[in-house]
Structure formats: structure tokens, C-alpha cells
Amino acid sequence: MHTRRPFHALTVVALLTACASLPLTSLAAGSITIAKQAPYAQSMSVPDAVRAECDLPGKVPVFVKEFADKSYDKVVLADNVSAKTPGQALSLKIVGMTGTGGGAWSGPKHVTVEGTLWENGKVKGTFTATRYSGGGAFGGYKGTCAILGRCVKAIGKDVGGWLLAPGMNTKLGDAK
Numbered sequence: 739m740h741t742r743r744p745f746h747a748l749t750v751v752a753l754l755t756a757c758a759s760l761p762l763t764s765l766a767a768g769s770i771t772i773a774k775q776a777p778y779a780q781s782m783s784v785p786d787a788v789r790a791e792c793d794l795p796g797k798v799p800v801f802v803k804e805f806a807d808k809s810y811d812k813v814v815l816a817d818n819v820s821a822k823t824p825g826q827a828l829s830l831k832i833v834g835m836t837g838t839g840g841g842a843w844s845g846p847k848h849v850t851v852e853g854t855l856w857e858n859g860k861v862k863g864t865f866t867a868t869r870y871s872g873g874g875a876f877g878g879y880k881g882t883c884a885i886l887g888r889c890v891k892a893i894g895k896d897v898g899g900w901l902l903a904p905g906m907n908t909k910l911g912d913a914k
Contacts, residue, residue, distance in 0.1 A: 770810050771814045771828070801890055806898045806901055829853060835847075863908065869889040870912050
């Protein structure tokens with residue numbers, strides 16, 4: 739018969755003391771500059787209503803910033819980002835989208851974003867992120883912009899996580 743040894747309070751105290759002596763580290767990785775706009779790829783066909791009303795090029799960087807704020811000491815949105823931007827810099831581009839009018843009644847929506855992360859002039863990572871949505875709960879009562887907004891918010895979260903360990907040609911979200 740196997741008997742268990744009791745877990746003593748002294749063991750707990752010893753473990754807590756050992757953990758308390760470890761150095762505290764932060765997940766913050768300094769600063770990053772993110773492009774203020776994620777332009778549509780020139781080859782894309784974007785419905786006029788989506789282009790005029792949804793502001794996806796402005797929303798993508800804002801959501802990426804929201805989730806990157808958890809990993810960086812400082813996140814800056816800037817007009818121009820390139821390999822010449824000092825430190826870490828992230829450029830974003832919307833390269834795919836399905837978003838006809840009619841909300842969820844006109845079918846599922848998707849957004850695809852590509853990004854390049856530079857660090858001191860060298861490419862540190864690239865990604866393609868895609869998210870699909872039918873609008874979620876009560877999707878039939880949401881407009882196209884709201885559904886596309888769900889997609890870009892999810893992409894922002896995906897990219898925020900990717901920034902913790904960027905890689906080359908990474909597929910994020912539904913692009914996996």
C-alpha cells in the first residue's frame with residue numbers, strides 16, 4: 739500500500755522564499771513605433787461604403803497599439819514608419835477583405851493584414867493575419883463596419899501577442 743507524505747507548511751515557506759529571491763522581470767520590451775495607418779493594398783477592391791464609413795486603415799493600428807501597450811513601455815503611432823525608423827518599427831497593410839453591405843445578412847466578413855517589424859533597420863519579423871466573423875451573437879443586427887471592426891480588433895490582439903516573439907512569415911489568427 740502506498741502512503742502519501744503530507745505537504746508541510748515548511749515546504750510552502752521554502753518555495754515562497756525561493757520564488758521571492760528570483761529577479762523580477764518585466765514583459766515590457768522598450769518602445770515600438772507603429773504606422774498610424776494600415777493602407778489598403780492598391781490591388782484591392784474596397785466597397786465605397788466600407789472605405790468611407792469603416793475607417794479600417796485607422797482602426798487596425800489603434801487595436802495593435804492597444805494590445806502592444808501590454809508588452810512595451812512605450813508605443814507610438816507615427817505618420818511614417820520604415821526600416822529607417824530607429825528602434826523597433828511596425829508597418830501594416832490591409833491586403834484582403836470581404837465586406838459587402840448588409841451586415842451579417844450578406845455573409846461572413848474577413849480582413850487580412852500583413853505586417854513587417856524592423857529593428858534598427860533590419861527585418862525582425864513578418865506576418866499575415868486574417869480574421870473572419872459573421873458578427874457573433876446578434877450578428878444579424880450588426881452592420882458591416884461593426885463586423886469588420888470585430889475582425890480588426892482580433893487581428894490587433896493577434897499582432898500584440900506576436901510582438902512578444904516575432905518570427906518570419908508567421909500566420910496569425912485564421913490565416914494559420
